[in-house]
Amino acid sequence: MTSLTIPAGMPQYDDVPRFDVAAVRADFPILDREVNGHPLVYLDSANTSHKPRQVLDVLRGHYERHNANVSRSVHTLGTEATEAYEGARAKIAAFVNAPSVDEVVFTKNSTEAINLVAYAFSNASLRADADPRFRLGPGDEIVISEMEHHSNIVPWQLLCERTGATLRWFPVTEHGRLDESGLDDLVTERTKLVSLVHMSNILGTVNATSRITQRVREVGALLLLDCSQSVPHLPMDVVDYDVDFIVFTGHKMCGPTGVGVLWGRSELLAAMPPVLGGGSMIETVSMARSTFAAPPARFEAGTPPIAEAVALGAAVDYLTGIGMRAIQWHEKELTAYALDALATVPGLRIFGPATPVGRGGTISFALGDVHPHDVGQVLDSLGVQVRVGHHCAKPVCTRFGVPAMTRASFYLYTTTEEIDALVAGLEQVRKVFE
Template sequence: MTLTDAAVRPGSGPRLVGGFDVEQVRRDFPVLARTVHGDRPLVYLDSAATSQKPLAVLDAERTYYELHNANVHRGIHVLAEEATGLYEASRDKVAAFIGAGDRREVVFTKNSSEALNLVAYAMSNAGAAGAEAERFRVGPGDEIVVTEMEHHSNLVPWQMLARRTGATLRWIGLTDDGRLDLSNLDSIITERAKVVAFVHQSNILGTINPVAQVVARAREVGALTVLDGSQSVPHNPVDVTELGVDFLAFTGHKMCAPTGVGVLWGRYELLGVMPPFLGGGEMIELVTMEGSTYAAPPHRFEAGTPMIAQVVGLGAAVDYLTALGMPAVAEHEHAVTAYALDAFAEVPGLRIIGPPAADARGGAISFVLHEDDGRPIHPHDVGQILDERGIAVRVGHHCARPVCLRFGVPATTRASFHLYTTTGEVDALVEGLHGVRRFFLR
């Protein structure tokens, strides 16, 4: 079967794109078999917002609560030891999954947003830390560099850091086809830059950024690099050694894991001198009434009782993705994305916001739909009509409002894919978009 042979039904499409059987994969995700609005099959095309969860993850989290529930690290009874073992085993799995050389470089957080805020607030706290934290100190005259395509979670924390410290925020702009404009990279990332924070794969444009080029320039000027991997780690093989960044943030709920768990990876030599973000239990070494000293990483950054069951579920998700093979996942999603881009080209009045071709882009496609007379159809109307057909897409600015401002649109409709998406679902979406345009015929 070829990519163009799929019928218009959610479960149809090539069975062995990327080396795994898509139909078998879909059977691992109970929600994909349900119907909505009566008897309409669910067509779930909102994976950039959150992925669905396979049975292996649901079972792992339930089994933890049924058989092993206890707090971690300090208990000496059997349940505490089992819970600690499961929690720390997930740290080992995550470290291997992203190519980290040291398990102590994996810090568990609630999500990517908390991971990114952790670094930004640590840089705020560096002003009151010892000489070892000098590399994290930011003040007037220093610069913080981001890009115009950032998710708010990798923009607002740096805006806040600039306001707190008096540093200047600068950003790399976008080309008309939704890629980073690197023509003036050397003048944007200057010797005054202390940190360069940028997204690996855009959640709104789908663009996969040239990490090596940005990192090389940041290294030339001695700036720290923080990479938002929320949309890349769930979909592509990622190796932190190859990336060469200093910090990487990603979240579990977009990679088939539970909500409420994320990861900050950082070079151990940096984590070892970085001030903590939160204070409390677990992150201390010694406490007196006069002051405290802090535990070594990663526990320095995991204050309080952690999200134990969710971390266990994250470990199960890593096992699931590893068994499929991330190269196979990436190949499958690339094929579905290329198929969708070709199919969208046949929809009159559809304007893609972002790269129009599948090269160096992921499976999040944002677009604006127009009537025959050229008037845009509001994305909320598009999303509502598609939902009536059982098709779940995302509408709005996708927590990336500066991108919408850059392209002169108030919002977009976004279809986003994952390892369980079929070309049949893309066909259902295309048929639905034709239906939206028919609804607005004047």
């Protein structure tokens, strides 16, 4: 059983999957340390998650026993490295229910994955024989939202500048939800791509996509979901969500930094031109011209993040062993507990949904007139680690009229005691600045 006390008003189901949070915490060596003489309270998992021993052991073991390059050697180490690398691809494909393992492209992070799609559009737009779904020009439109991370804004701004296409966006309501009231006017026959965050990294909002997906299909556009904050925290099924692309990143899901994933439908990846040229992504090369490998190799030029991908496969094993539905429910209970607890802090303003319905374990807030940097410094002096700033989502801060926010974010190893420590720390902040 978890150590959670289910808050009043939360449904209590006997069939909800549970796990032992204390046993999970024992898998994470970093959680044993102190910060400034206090036990570490890590509430910054939306920024990067910690790594369990099971992942660290695989990463170290790969370098110690199987280190070699992939897909280009016939010797034993090269074969072992290739099998481990492609084995990780298969694990990740199964994790998101991809119909084919070849639909999983390794990148260095979500940002690179989004840019890969954007530059594929850009390259296709230069060729008259390119698939028309990827050709952009004046009159075409790309639709995003006001709650996006910068990595799902800037690539599309640059793409529109290169092609003459127009960028449009869904606004955000006062409650931190997507405003879909203008859906039919926003997503039209001119729309070539809709690219949305699945779970906001700053508001915690989990966007329901069914109406948008239906409209995207009606107008013949493509749909990309930025799942950086959702794949680590809840079950993902790309078939059920009826999307064309998703992106996510290893370091937010108990894996290492330096590896991410682009999943795309097979026939779309096959229609996309390459973005990076070099080794491993070719079919043939002559001095006059080159032809290119089928996906996913077409999009993995050069030496890939081999050990990182293998360790990400181990992270998938770890999360699957605990159960994504159990992790999702654990965080839902934590979020309900935290929303109630933070409501007791005088002068505290929460941004985003006020209930745990349709939101994840990420809560951003302001504490009166105290600057978030000051909040973060006082909390750090007490061992409580939160993130402060605009969280690479500056348009959201502008939308709510603040220069920055303080953000606490939870994961499978977070406890209610840590949320209590946050609330106690905020009381100390109030005393310092009152």
